[in-house]
Amino acid sequence: MNRSGIPDTDNRGRRWWARVAFVFAVGAAAVPVLFAGVLGTVALLIVGTGGVVVTVAALYWFLTRRGVLRWISLGVAIVAPIVVLTLFVRAHLLWVVLLSYALALLAVVCARAALRRRRAETTMPEYPAPPPQHPFLIMNPHSGGGKVAKFDLKRRAEELGAEVVLLEGPTTIDVTALSQRAVAQGADLLGVAGGDGTQALVAAVAAEHHLPFLVISAGTRNHFAMDLGLDRTDPSRSLDALNDGVELRVDLGTINGRPFVNNASFGVYAEIVRSPAYRDDKAATVLTLLPDLLTGDAGPRLVARIGETAVEGPQAVLVSNNPYGNSDLAGLSRRDRLDRGVLGAVTLSVANTRQAVGLLRRTNVHGLTQETAIEVVVDADTPEIPVGVDGESLLLRTPVRCTIEPDALRVRVPRTRPGVRPAAPAFDWVRLWRAAYGPHPASGSASRG
Known part of the structure; x- marks a missing residue:
């Protein structure tokens, strides 16, 4: 154990993984040179990179054009990778490319092992929690394709002493008023079996x-x-928190005063989901609306202010309750922690084919931003804009203000949860070099975890 509180064996393991990652990375770069020569390697890079650029450009034209040009672009996007593969085969270099890719993949795997964060850095602290005396639960029997009935959640919860109300309709039930009334009648825990919007x-x-x-x-x-970290395949295991649970202190996002637990999306996605046709035919609606939305011919012009950073005219903005991983631009993956006290914000701006290709190469520095802030304000040239909030389509007055309330929620969870695991670390060559060949972290202040 060193002075920073990290076992020496862990540091040695990270150093070993980092060095192996560099060996594989060097191998991936050396294989084309050894077996194809310098000129062959240059040819491989030109053909491979050119194929990717053409494919990306063709896909962008497919999304932003209509009529015959759209389908020609789709054909080019399909044919380009086939042409590249054929050229590699005819030059007897396909095995060289595959071997190089395999070594590069092994380098990434080893690098992630070297850069993985300690469990204390990626899991939220747990606090002891006595069982509630008067738990009150709201259950939506239609949510998740009928999981409430499928897993017999109402009966199981009532056997554990909970009062359960089903959102059966036929009229819309005000869950906020229902929860407030339960608190007034002595409820000492509130819970929900339903979608993220109702949860919020x-x-x-x-x-x-x-x-x-x-x-x-x-x-x-x-x-x-x-x-x-809850079990999403068996929601009945969430009820274990009623008699054997711990508490997590979790942040809560707000958008124009309305709470959200996951994220709020602006721009392209929000405009598409707002369309009445989206529910009946998602694919056709996306293909119909995307050309005008991506080229700026439809939808309001947005301005996103993320802390001190202003982004003019993004086509899409995603604001999340705590940031997603660096590789997750659409909020489809997971957040390793919900208690960092900051919003995550991602903006995407692609106005033409050149910018789409530049975004792929990360040369379009203004096309993509990933920031954290305690406040994000999205304004527009219209008095109201559509916003997707935890999967629900809303129309909100501008400017739309998103904030974070740190440690606002005392979330009761089961003591044992199958989904508690660190998120995949971002690939960072500088951190990897330091892990492999930097000074041993034996000296330094004690980690705060």
Whole structure:
């Protein structure tokens, strides 16, 4: 054990993985030179890179054009990789490319092992929590394709002493008012089996009254439950938190005063989801609306202010309750922690084919931003804009203000959760070099975890 509190064996292991990663990386670069020669390597790079550029450009034209030109572009996008593969085969260099790719993949795997963060850095602290005396749960029997009935959640919860209300309709039920009434009648825990939008509304009431909040993973996507490490295949295991649970202190996002637990999306995605035709035919609606939305001929012009950074005219903005991983631009993966006290913000701006290719090569520095801030404001040239909030389409007045409420939620979770695992680390050559050949971290201040 060194002075920073990290076992020496762990540091040695990281150094070993980092050095092996560099060996594989050098091998991936050397194989084409050894077996194809310098000129052959240059040819491989030109053909391979050219194929990628043509494919990306053709896909961009497919998304932004209509009529015959759209389908010609799709054909080019399909044919380009086939042509590249054929050229490699005819030059008897396909095995060289495959071997180089395999070595590069091994380099990435070893690098991730070397850069993986310690569990204390990627998991939220847990706090002891006595069982509630009067838990109150709201369950949506239609959510997640009927998981409430499939897993017999109502009966199981009532056997554990919970009061359960089903959102059966036929009229719309105000879950916020329902939760407030339950608190007034003595509920000491609020919980939801339903989608993330319903989760957020009840979570706001729990946060307001400083009560524990229980998430039951009975929704369709269950992104919030995933980030909490809950079992999404069996929502009944979430009920274990009622008699053997711990608490997590979790942040809560707000958008124009409305709570959200996952994210809010602006621009292209929000405009498409808002369309009445989207529910009936998603693919056709996307293909119909994308050309005008991507080229700026439809939809409001947005301005995103992320802390001190201003982004003019992005086509898409994603604001999340705590940031997603660096490689997750669409909020489809997971957040390793929900208690960092910051919003994550991603903006995407692609106005033409050159910028689309530049974004792929990371030379279009203004086309993509990933920032964190405690406030994000999205303004537009219209008084209202569509926003997707935790999967629900809303129309909000501009400017739309997103903020973060640190440690607002006391989330009750089972002591044992199958989904608690570190998120994949971002690939960083500088950090990798330091891990492989930098000074041994034996001296330094104690880690705060």
